[in-house]
Amino acid sequence: MNCKYFGMCASCTLFDKSYDEQLTFKLEREKERFSNFTTMDFDLIKSSDKNFRNRAEFRIWWEKDENGDEILSYAMNDFKKDILKIDSCQIVSAHIQEIMPKLLDLLMEDLILSYKLFSVEFLGSTTNDMLVTLIYHKKLDEQWNELAKQIEEKLNIKVMGRSRKQKIALSSDSINETLTINNQEFKFAYQEGGFTQPNTNVNIQMIEWVLNNIEDSSKDLCELYCGGGNFTIPLSTKFNKVLATEISKTSIKSALNNCDLNNTNKITFLRMSAEEFVQGLQEVRTFNRLKDINLKDYNFDAIFMDPPRSGLDNTTRNLAKDFENIIYISCNPETLHRDLEELTKTHEIVRFALFDQFAYTNHIESGVILKMIR
């Protein structure tokens, strides 16, 4: 990939390396970081070199041209956090790339659409479904609705409008995605505001890596930080039943809907923070949300965790140590390293992978499978 904004746009920080050089750099850095735990070979899951993001957000920049007309541009931050106007972005999917200039042209046709617009979010899918959220510093009215509906029709996309205390979904607030994982199709509806993995191709490979590196089990799986069921639903095929928890209401709603889309009845989703769930499981606190669930019905032999950047809190880390098998997906190697300091006192690492979700940045995701030491 060769982008004209390399060195200026702060979203791509590893612009001075070819894609293969970036991978080698990240692999060596992480092997060094985790060398006190393991010297095994890491599995390395690559991204596409360009057009890999199905989710993106851009600022909108306003200015007047020489005729006094208002001109809108997409914008990012430069390395000094100043505004950098851009007319394209190479890391977003081909579909987002195609829609970006067409959308801008339509927005500039009417001040009702363009006035006080300050940011645009794109959420795309491999099925070509797309949700575009227009975010404003003004109240959205009936006239805005009418014009935004015309954009939906002209571009064959879904449009939402957001402003302070306002959220308007014109035709829908979600998009449909179908992921083919180990030759099996899984259907998902991705909800606006819910967490979704940005690099679809790497996401598929992350799920496959987990599925292909664990045994089929006649016992149950406990999952924390489950989001909309991205891992939960494919992983449920490997277990007797699954209990999955997550803090976000939007994500749990989405997970329940995704279960229906895949006719899965093996999974129970609970809206609980990881910390609350540990208290419920260890019977130190009672929760109304657990009243219809008999936790003693579960015979867990594995825990799956994909926490946010902060990693595991103390109580969750301690709970994980009680499980025979731990599967840990991490978006922050620093907190993963901290958590492994504890987990490797009781468990040994049997598999380690790096997933390059965010090519052209320093960021890397990791996957670790651990087994209890006997």
Ligand SMILES: C[S@@+](CC[C@H](N)C(=O)[O-])C[C@H]1O[C@@H](n2cnc3c(N)ncnc32)[C@H](O)[C@@H]1O
């Ligand atoms: C990295 S995302 C992973 C989501 C999911 N595994 C996926 O692949 O889409 C982390 C998730 O943890 C949730 N979360 C954040 N803090 C939490 C907490 N304290 N307890 C439970 N879930 C939490 C977030 O809402 C988010 O959905």
